[in-house]
Structure formats: structure tokens, C-alpha cells
Amino acid sequence: MRTPDKSEMSQGEVAYATLLEAIRGGVFQPGDRLREEDVATRLTLSRTPVREALRKLESDGIVEHRPRLGAVVRALNHTEVVELYEMRLVLERTAAEMAAKHAIAAEIDELEELNEAIANAVADPARAASINQQFHRCIYLATRNRFLLESARALNNALMLLGPTTLADEARITVVCRQHQDIIDAIRNGDAEAAGASAEAHLQTSLRHRLSVMRG
Template sequence: MTEWGGATSPAGGNGGRRRLAAARGEPRAARQPLERPAPLRQAVYDVIAEMIINRELQPGEHLVENELAAQLGVSRQPVREALQRLQSEGWVDLRPALGAFVHVPTEEEADQLLATRTLLESESARLAAKQGTPEQVERLRELQRVGEKALSDDDQVALVDANAALHAYVVAMSGNKVLAELIAMVDRRVRWYYAPIARSRGRQAWDEHAALIDVIASRNSRRAGEIMRRHTERTRESYHQRRKEAAEREAPG
């Protein structure tokens, strides 16, 4: 008997027979055909996810398949498939006999993710200051200008997108692919949490970005990590403060 993943299986089981067949040069057994690409299903998923992130679809909102299908100009099938995927990724809650609802993030969920973001992005800023080129710093300044324009236009969607783009470029400057992959895993949800506070963070956040860019340009890696840590922690604090104020407004009496 051999151990595999915590379970025992006979050495001469299916896996063993396949290895013996391969060793003898026998043809491999046929596998299940691969599914063909489904660009419409992916497109519907992306659109609904963005609607959730940008708060066009609010937390707790009922998602009606036929209404979404009509809005997007598609049949109900890709909408149903997109909602199932969104449910598996934590964006949507499917309730028996009631349907689909936009997930309402708990305070614990948000705190854990934003804390993880602080750790990852502090390291990315530290590495960006070590690895970044003058051309990359200039690109950061261009992204800063885009964000400041969105701020002056009071455009929440553009603010969220500009904030994400600037942070993503700092990650790219770090040159650490593993770090970039880890941050990409949390990026969409960070944008979701950031959307309600984009305006309230406003000028302070973009002043912090400007200071970060200057420090990266000076190649002070320790200071860059510290500034990014404080910057992301302030975003975390602002998110919790907004939730507290919303709860107080909704409290009876």
C-alpha cells in the first residue's frame, strides 16, 4: 500500500496501471474532451463583477436573472453561469427559494483582506524603490496626474480605477512575480472595499501617493515601505470608520 494525500491506495491501482502502460509505450487512455472557450460567459461574469465592485449593484441587492439578462442583452443562461461562479468566489450569495443577492462583506472579512494588503503592498513599495527606473517613476507620476484629475472631477469610478492602476504599477516595479500574483488575488476585492471611501480619502490619499512616488524616486526602500504601510493602514481605518458611521445612522432612535 502507498500513501497519497492522506489516503491509502494499492500500488497496483489505476495510477500504477497507467504508469506501467506508459513505461511499455502503450497509447494513453482517452480523456474527457476539453471544453471550448466561452467568451460570452466570461464577458457576463466580468461585467457583473465590475457592477458589484463599483457599487452599481449594492451589497445585499437582489439579483434577478431575467433583469440582468435584459440589461446586458444576453440570454439567462450565461447570467446564471456567471452568478454561480460569482457565488463560488464570494461575490454573490445564492439563497434557496429566494435567488441571488450581492454578498454583504463582514467586518472580519474586510479587516483580514486589508491587513493582508498592507503586508504585500509595503513589500512591493520597498522593492519598487530598489528596482525602479527613472522611466517607471515618470509613469507613476503620470498615473498620479490621472488620479488627481479624477479627484478634481469628483468621479468615484475613475478614482477607484486610478488608485488601482497606481498601486498595480508599484507592484509591477517591484519585479517580484510571486508578490504580483498574490496581490492580484486580492485586487478586485480591495477595489470593492475602496469604492465607498474613495471620495472621503480623497486629497489625503493622493497626497500620500505623491509622497510615496518621491521616496521611490529617491531609492529609499525602507522609507517607501513605511509610507505604503501607513497609506494602506489609513485606508483600512477609513473603511472601518465608514462602516461604524453607517451602523450608527441605521440604528433605531
Template sequence: MTIDLQAIDPNLLTPIRNVVYESLRQAILDGSLPRGERLVESDLAETLNVSRMPVREAIRKLEAEGLVEHQPRKGVVVKGFSEEEILEIYAIREAMEALAAVQAVRRATDEEIRNLEKAMDEIDRLCEMGGEVSASEIFEANRVFSEAVIEACHMPRLIQLINTYKDYLERFRRVTLAIPSRRELVRREHRQIFEAIRDRDEKRAEALTREHIRGALEAYLKGFSRPAPDRHLNGK
């Protein structure tokens, strides 16, 4: 299997080791390098068009961050998250985003309501196109809607806290939105959340947000329970 990592421009002003680290970290967080994927220095160096030293340094940083680990007879593999960690992250997400939805009901301006409707209309448009639309396009449209709800809460510290988990949440969303049957469900749930915010219905907005996030958790855990494949970069 070939992982979609882009070769690094050697003329970049940013230190190569930093670029390699950010490239690998983002690939892990967005699911391009999935849980259980083996990371081989030589393969990564060739793919990224760099020497092995910055790759080695990047892997050390990723290990310190808990994103990769050494396993006997396998070498370095993408660690991902334990089920306990996933449950914890989703519990935090539910609490924060439910609060954001309630505050959006109270504080969203008329212009922000219109922007939410535009974001929702874009989700509708893409979903109605069916197989012509990529999972990445669906993900991006839903991300725009979710972030618009959060911004409409007008609570800077809450927004900052949610952004702390942004990378992790995007990884989970990419996984769940890759499930075709879930896309239509998410579309309906987002439409209902939008209508609750538009109608200034706090209780409904909170309840729908919590229900949406619990459904996302259930969908993610179904995929999480499947054993990770034994593979590594370029299928070697």
C-alpha cells in the same frame, strides 16, 4: 434603482454564459452591484439582452465563488465580504505592498521614477479640477500610480501575488475613493510615497505605505458598517 450593466452582443464568439458571468462578476467586484443588492434572473436577462439560462448558470458560479448567496424571503443577493474577510485581505495587502515599496526604493530605474512622477502629476491635475472630474477618473489615475510602484519592485512572484488580489483591491479602492474627503488625503499620501521612493528612503517608503493602507481600511470599514439597502435590480 437601475444598475449600469451593458446589453450583451448576441454575435459574440465567446459563449454567452461566460460573458454574462464575467459581466456580473466585474459589476460585483467594482461595486456596481453593491453588497445586499438583489439579483433577479428575469431583470438581469432583460438588461443583458439574453435568456434566463445563462443568467442562472452565472449566478450558480458566483454563488460557488462566494460572491452571492440565497437569503430567506429575499432570494439571491450580493454577498460581498464579512468584516473578518476584509481585515484579512487588507493585512495581506499591507504586507505585500509595503514589501513592494521597499523593493521599489532599491530597484526602480530612473525611467520608472520619472513614470511615477508623471503618474503623480496626473493625480494632482485631476484633484485640482475638483467637481469637473468623475470618481472613475480619480480611481484610474490612482490605480496607474499604485501599479507603477508595484511594477518598480522587480519581483515577479510578488507582483503575481498582488495581482491575485487585484479584483478585490480595486473594489475596495473604488469605494474609498468615492469619498470626496479621502481623495485629497490619498493624493497627499501618494505624493509622500513617491518622494520616499525617489529619495531612496526605504524606511519612510515602507512606513508611509503601511499608514496609507491602514487609512484605506479604516475608511472602507466606516462605509461597511452602514447597513446595506434593501433593493434589487431596477428597483422592482
């Protein structure tokens, strides 16, 4: 299904899409207060569609209403983060296994290029995080399974609520790229079992690092 262009959207839909992009891009972080006037000014929108967008984001579970504060970007607690990663682990292990069976050479080459780009973005954590998302999406696309891809998309809202990227230093990026390479090698070799095991190890490491960041 084609994604509508913003010129085809209502003002409320444009405000929703713009605010969603801002949250996904880290302009607004979990825990940030979203005052209508401030959001409208920052995103160059009028207040009425912003109000409509905030209501929709609240129904999506991305924004919550707090007494005396109003709309706030929702933040996941420890239990929710663990549950989210448990679900990601199931999906990404399955995706890696299926990609090992179905990925074509061009897709595997793209994974190599994306992983190299992550390594080269060590000075720009936001860019590294964006490329990392592309890397994982590429694996899902290589599965040739639309239902698995849709299940991954359903996690997108929750993933936005994890907060700042953990790809904030060279040591962390080195670990991530090495684990990505293990996944790529297994996919290139058509070894579904190794691909799944590598994907699981990667997610387990990511969860441990995420929880460590949360503990401060």
C-alpha cells in the same frame, strides 16, 4: 498569458466577464440582489449564460445565495475588512520596498502622472477609484516579481466586495494623494525602508477611513 477576447469566449464566459466588470465598476454593489432576469436585461444577455455566470461567481466567493432572496453580491463584515487590509498591508509594504529597488524612471514618472490624475478627478469618485487601482498596480509591476503580482491579483475579488469608493470628497483625495506622494518620493530616492513605511501608513489610514464609512 494573453487574456482571451470576448469573441473567443462561450456565452457563459462572456456573461461571467461582463457581470464581473459590472461588479468591479460599481454597477452592482455588495448587498445587491442579482435576479437572473434583471441582470440579463441590464447587461443585454440571455438568462441561461447569466445563470451559469452567477454559479461561477458564487464559487469564487463574490456572490452568495440567500434564502428567499437568491443570488446577492457578497458584503464583507467588519472582521473580514480588517483581515483584508492586514493582507493588503503586508503585500503593499513589500511591493513599495521592492519598487524602490527596481523601479525605472519611466515607471516613477507614471506614478506621478497617475497621482496627479487622481487629484484632478475630485468631481468623479468612480474615475478617481479606477485611477487609484492603476496607481497601486503600477507599484506592483515595478517590483519585477511575478509571484508578488499574482498574490495581489488573488485579492482582487475581495477588494470588489468593499463597496463604494472612499474617494468621495476633496479632503479624502487630498490625504490619499499626499500619502501617495510620500511613497513615490521614497521609491524615486531608492529608499526601500521609507517606501515600505509610507505604504504601511497609507494602508492604515485607508483602513480607518473604510471602517468609519462602514459605521455610517
